[in-house]
Amino acid sequence: MTASSLSPQTTKVAEYLFLRFRQLGIESVFGVPGDYNLRLLDFLEPAGLHWVGNCNELNAAYAADGYARVNGNGLSALITTYGVGELSAINGIAGAFTEKAGVVHVVGTPSRSLQRDRTLVHHTLADGDYRHFAAMASHVTKAQTNLTDPRTIPEQIDWALEQALIYSQPVYIELPDDVVDVAVLAARLANPLSIPASPRGGDGALTEVLEHIYDSQRPLILVDGESRPLRIIDQVEELVNITGWPTWTSIFGKGLVNESMPNVYGHYRGSLGPKDWESYFESADLIINLGPHYSDTNTYTFTTIPREAVSISLSLDTVKIGAKVYHDVGNGFLTQLLQSLDKTRIPKVGGPPKTTTPYVGPKADEAIAQASFYAFVNQIFRENDLILTETGTAGHGGRQFKLPPRSRLFGPATWLSIGYMLPATLGVTVAKRDLTKNSNARAILIIGDGSLQMSAQEISTIIREKLNVIMFIINNSGYTIERAIHGRKQAYNDIAPWRHTKALEFFGAEEGQAKNSFVARTYGELGRVLNDERIRNGGGLRIVEVFMDQEDVQGALLHLMEKQIAAEKQ
Template identity: 60%
Template sequence: MAQDTIKLGDYLFTRLRQLGVESMFGVPGDYNLRLLDFVTPAGLHWVGNCNELNAAYAADGYGRIKGLAALITTYGVGELSALNGIAGAYAENTPVVHIVGTPPRPLQDARTFMHHTFSDGDYRRFAAMSIHITAAQSRIVDSTTAPEKIDWILQQALIHNKPVYLEVPDDMPDVLVSAANLKTKITVPAPPCSAQEPQVLAQILERIYQAERPFILVDGESTGLGIVDQLDALIKATGWPTWTSVYGKGLADEQLPNVYGLYAGGFGDDAAKAYFEEADLVLTFGPHYSDTNSYFYTTVPKPKVAITFSGSNIQIKDETFRDMSARNILSHILENLDSTKLVKLTGPPKTKLTIDTNTPDTDALGQTNFYPLVNPLFKEGDIILTETGTAAHGGRNFTLPSKSRLFGAVTWLSIGFMLPATLGTALAQREQNANTISKAQTILFIGDGSLQMTAQEISVMIREKLNIVIFIINNDGYTIERVIHGRKQAYNDVPFWRHAHALTYFGAGEEHAAANTFQARTVGELKGVLADERISNGSGVRLVEVFMDREDVQGALLYLLNKQLAQERVEEEKEKGQK
């Protein structure tokens, strides 16, 4: 009986399509061109990026919205340029399939001294590098095992919520493989119900009913646990005071009266901190305890009050129950919850990012007045990205509309990431909103130092006709590094650029570029820009350059700056003493 077959390239891209991938990122290269032939015919939108790092960043952004992303690079030169982006996806849990077009099998088998190698016959060293930054790796070598290998690697990306690595030799996209598996969509196996589950569930419910001062903390790994919708139900059902981490920002609807936005531990609102310290139950979902995301671990609850849902574990006080599904447990909690037994309470007063209405329009723009002024721009469904640096710190206190998302500096903190990530999220947003929220925007806040890393990707945003507003915070260099160390050092400077020429240089229509490039140095100027219909309700890429002082920082960054200033004073005194 004739087997139902399909070309390998078609198989791979059909699988990705089945999982919701609609756009594909990457850069063409000698060893992936034959694979690229299959992208458009498979119904995928090809996004040719300016370079591979930008492509990886864009794929990460896309995957954060869509739940899966794919990236194609070429062997050696291409894949290595993407590694930092893949590592970032690993650190912050985005399933990105990194597909590498490798040299044809005959050349690899003969250990031919080809370009894009070290001319020594070793074809395995670059794959070995990716092992350290991906959850799984697969190398297609023949038509028989190819479908299983592809299915396995895609499933691994979904199970681990991490990037994976897939090698496709340049002589294989045309090879016929079995199409049999295609009838069944790849799924993530549901975790078996643990024998301990009834006991754990009972303990949790008991603690919930006993709580007099409960605190809900939604952290970013909740996305990977698949519990964001359940958390919404829990937050509504309990009415309990709820905060998010930096990473969880946007996962709880900040329009609900009991959702406070960011909990910044020892570096934030005093009332929230006091409430947290006195809480008798802290329910933490999807914790991610890097120094940055946990404000130097000050958002980690004391074990005696903690119930924590992470990965396949649930921790109650000092006890860890393994092989538990947060999703299973939460659905049981929600089913069994007796709301009459829940404490009814109001948390501390909600603070809102505001600006004194008497602020003169002539005031210079700075970290303290900029973010409250911009906040009302956001609408339902918007995606907001705040690049590592002052932007990420300022953006943490935005109040978000419903159904909007915010991406900030979580753990990887690779400057330059947010600009291509903005491209990726905007594409994903357009695909998801095609039939719903048509006027949603993607809004990027980025410093001048970070922007220089990956600025060329603005040209792809323009080509893709995406609705993006870019706020460039021009504070004359790496302000975040200045406050950490080397306040006056020249190594924290960046070259001077004329940002107002960006849209023209990167290929926007000349009329569009002229009409959609703005600058603001004062409160009044910014108000004018924000009132402009082209910003609030325009289209295409728009650019607003705002100017701030080199050392203008707030929050945790101000703490670092003051520490450095104090150190400088000590050294000055020491020097005086020595004279």
């Protein structure tokens, strides 16, 4: 698309916005229609955008969050209606804010005259105040803008999108119903948006980091989850490759670096992991800490945070060397570092021995259990798979996966809103399809029966979009992760029993597809399911219900469960 093809003197606001979306690599838009956004939705198809209508707005926000985490520019779009729609979505927006996904949330609002006159229309609090919801959104979005004046609208849109681009966080755009087709100057469209160039404020840092690298004797690389919003995944892989240094990820960072590289160990678990990993960490004299994100759930309750004295931490706008902080380094710092690096001076170091014990599968008549399930399912993973594990036992289990190259893992990091992962599966799969133009892009979701109930209706959208998804439902009769934390036998951790094998049929799968439901209680059964041609090479949504014990947990959760049982005995 050339500049000249974009420059009629004016364009309509909706056209402007949607052309910006296309320029930024957004091909699909999530949301729910509502009477204050219908006129806006008319412009989607003419702009070449694919509308994924969701069952409700929270699910739409979750899907948009997933899309942004996969899409090249880290952005996605969500359209809701004023009040009822946007507030339904706000928990999903808060998750995107916390874990950094650039969801552009466009809210269709009542016309400017209704707002000016403080008219008591529906979807307001009936108090004449139209500013409540923007105020609420300001807590969980990086930027907010209200498109009321055509003289400044192009600039406002660009500013908001740029904020989403720079920070990979949601932004909030209010678009009054009567502004949708107002004319604005199109001139700015000739310049596609991008992350503004760095003022190279980190120059001093660069020299210092290089010295630390050349001088190190026991260095390591730690890839944390904010490497993704930093958009440095490719550079991280290059750094890991050219240094050959021992590399770990955090929980949040898992799946962001190719685990089949010989110097990549997996995710670091502190005292809960291998002892020789821990001692290497503790004696390290340099930790290159990429995209740190220090929540309790991403750091084994703060125990895996690298020692500041030996760390170089690269964040969104700072490089921290020991206790010293360099501001304004920009996203390009790692690229500069790679360009400046004298490869001959990089110390060659070996990490702890990498032991690969051959996989011994469970016996066929063995009941499926948390301890052995994840390694068993791991066998079907392929290159380019999108793998999603919902908060709960699945999220804990997924940390053990050995991920194939170019696959991605999405697990719980910090927001941990159960119900997220199913609509996110929709979002990441649509994003991968848009990005690769491969309509068969595959996702594998592992989710518990409790979480499923939060957002189950989005199964129908996955079916309608004809996505290639394998969904494992862990049926363990309720909120097992909560049972581990507290209330092991309490009724409040029970849920209503659903017949999962009827899901495909209920949610509208075509006759042939509706039969792609499987059940397994033993590994023999599960093995047969995984070998079924429909699982191996089929398309569309397939559901595998696996039964596990109500109190079956492992790892850190097992520790909690055992503590509780001990306390009960007192």
